Amino acid sequence: MSSQTTQLSELTDGSAPPQTKQQTNNETVVLTREQEKARKMRNYLIAATLLGFAALVFIVTIVRLGENVADRTF
Amino acid sequence: MPDQWGLATAADYFALLKPRVMSLVIFTGFVGMIVAPTQIHPAIGFAAILCLAVGAGAAGALNMWYEADLDAVMKRTAIRPLPMGRVARDEALTLGVALSIGSVVSMTFLVNLLAGILLAATILFYALVYTVWLKPRTAQNIVIGGAAGAFPPVIGWTAATGTLELAPWALFLIIFLWTPPHFWALALCRTKEYRAAGLPMMPVVAGSDSTRRQIVVYSVLLVAASLLPVWMGMASLFYAGVAVILGAVFVVLSVDLLRKGAIGDDLERVNDPLASSAVRAANKSAMLLFKFSLTYLFVLFASLLVGGI
Incomplete structure (x- = not known):
């Protein structure tokens, strides 16, 4: 990688990298292998959470609909 | 890092x-x-x-x-x-x-x-x-x-x-009165850390003796509150028996903590080789109460559940 490339793991202050500055200098942010792996796992987790939440909303909706159908007056 | x-x-x-x-x-x-x-x-x-x-x-x-x-x-x-x-x-x-x-x-x-x-x-x-x-x-x-x-x-x-x-507020009261003795039993053994962090927890502000006295008071109030569900008709006799037995143990452990340890002793000195045997005993007693309080709440609510199913 070029000297302008920033290794996130080399940051010393624990804060997020100054991306705006890097972008203007055409620098790229390169994640280490471990950081990429951790990000991938986080993304899978978010996807699973969203899918689970969608399923929960679907099931509760069906239950509520069922209750309302059972309670309706003809 | x-x-x-x-x-x-x-x-x-x-x-x-x-x-x-x-x-x-x-x-x-x-x-x-x-x-x-x-x-x-x-x-x-x-x-x-x-x-x-x-x-x-x-x-x-x-x-x-x-x-x-x-x-x-x-x-x-x-x-x-x-x-x-x-x-x-x-x-x-x-x-x-x-x-x-x-x-x-x-x-x-x-x-x-x-x-x-x-x-x-x-x-x-x-x-x-x-x-x-x-x-x-x-x-x-x-x-x-x-x-x-x-x-x-x-x-x-x-x-x-x-x-x-009104009924669920009895359960609210049980946990509300359980929290101080549960937490203070642990805080008694972490006084130095809380003091260093500048947090005015009870053992830091009022000292070990006052905290131990208050633990006994809250324990007695807790036992009384734990019988409210029975009085309100939302718990079985099985629950009442469990509440009485567990409550008695809770109070005994609290009184034991009060009696152990010399007046003014810092229970956190347990790891100090110069700490007195009374400090060691009081520290042990505080941790025992802390651990028992967790079991107490779990078993008490579980027995309520047995009557509710």
């Missing part, structure tokens, strides 16, 4: 939600839901418990975000994801706010409005009233702040019934 940046795993974010506190919230909320007179559909009941757990976790994340600096100076909390640098403070705040809003909105639309309002009140009480206002200002922080941890059975009950009645 900046070289931890970007390495946060699901476990780190989960740790932000204070899973051990969450498990207690889930259990007591579940009991409140089961002993309620109205049956709730299992799917909606599951949604209610999930919202309650996520809401409690969100409050925990907000607490960790606000207290990250304090956590870093205390041995017990220095291994949390924020002091370790595995999760950024902004991430913790975002997670806490997002889960708070998400859990309250979901509770409102999937379960009912009243349960959603109570959940919102609980999160705000824990994050703002306890964490921001009470904890750094008064020795009564855990007494008043304990109300946040006492809300789950009320929310569980409300999720099932859709109404706010």
